[in-house]
Amino acid sequence: MVRHMARSNAVAIMNRAVSMVSNAEKQKILEHITRDELAALTKELVDIPSPTGHEREIGEFILDWQKIYGLKTISQQISADRINAIGIVQGAGGGTSLTINGHMDTSFTGTDEDLVLCRELEPVEDLRGVIDSGKVFGLGASNMKCGLAAFMMAGKAIQKSGIRLKGDLILAAVAGEISRTPIGPYQSEDYRGEGTGTRHLLTHGVQSDYAIVADGSALSVIWAQTGVAQFKISSFGNPRSAWGKTRNDAPPRDSSAVLKMVDIIRAVDDWAEEFEQKTIYQSENGPIISKVNLGAIRGGAPYRPNYYPGVCDLYVDVRMPPKTSPVEVQRQLSRVLAKLDMETELEMYGSLLGHEAEGVEPLAGVLEATHQELYGEKTPAVTPGRSSIWTDTNIYNEMGIPACKFGPRGERWKMRSEQVEVEEIYRAAQIFALAAATICNWER
16 A cells, blocks of 8 residues: 555655755754744734635735745736745756645635624634644634745745755645635635636646645645535526415425425435445545535525525535546436426536545655654554545646645634644644755755
8 A cells, every 4th residue: 555655665765865865954954943933924824814816915925935035936926816926945956846835715714704604703803813822823824824834934944054955845825725616606716716726836837746735634644635526406496476375276395496495405415425425435545535515505585585486506515536527426416306306407517536646655755754753653644534625735636746735734713713733833844844855855
């Protein structure tokens, strides 16, 4: 198995690394990484709002920060208010290139728009960055401004150490990774997530031999993740007045798209349970499980509830493992709907493939060996909760660039605010720095 192979080869890989990066050089790099500076940088990033579609301000902050420490910078314009912010520790030539990637957008917007998902919102003060009791708190602290801070500090440490690597180290802070998909009236850049920035990055000239996506893995090494398919299912009724008729004369189910949707929901949920139980992918990174979520419903006119609703729409998100295609999921849902005695319409409006990386063993091995060298223990075992999701790791693997997900992870603190241990950010930064120093000194 790849993970077992990576772990069993860890000593050999580290021996190879030692010949390229001396202990003195490692210490020279590590002395430029401190917990206090990492905590302060994470807090600064948290304090810059960066909802999906509005990443320019934080991107410009990152570019300015990288310039201060002598990195080459590239600003990729995506739209008026969003950019990718790229810093490069330039290699001397002839070496392997590595990208460390992280998204700038946050799970929530930090505005009243979040009320569409939340019953109530915590005070704005609880969204701001705070350092307390060895943790950083705030909106985006865990997902994933701590990861951005960790690889920014790793790049700075290598640059300040004066050690010249052979290959380029590319630090890519990207827009648009959070799960937001354009549908219906929601068509602005605010709804273009799940790979928007990374796909732009890779199709506009910023590629490398390997990639680490610094999204939250809780410092597990993950290289297999789910794909995504999103569907709108519609039922139809007769938009007419509901008053003046008995139920016997005019059964509501004949006219109400909402009541018809009740049967669709039951059928789809039954299928979902079966799909989740049967569609489990045994990757060499551990089991990847599927998930179906009936995430939204819209029907009728709230300002005119005396009319039967003529249309009702159900929105379904399906996370399926590698080698399960969105088209196959669509076919299964079509068969479920065909068994119902009513008119329905099925539209797939989002589709992203899941992947298991190929040729990733050297990268995974270095991350594993570096963790063992620094902390005397193996990386945490991969759990389905960390691998059974979609991240930008999939785009690299889709494009043939071997990639792992590896980064610090915290947890929710309030409804939208998060918390993360400073120690975990510190460990991630150390591992990023030494792993990059190893990989970027390999002969290409």
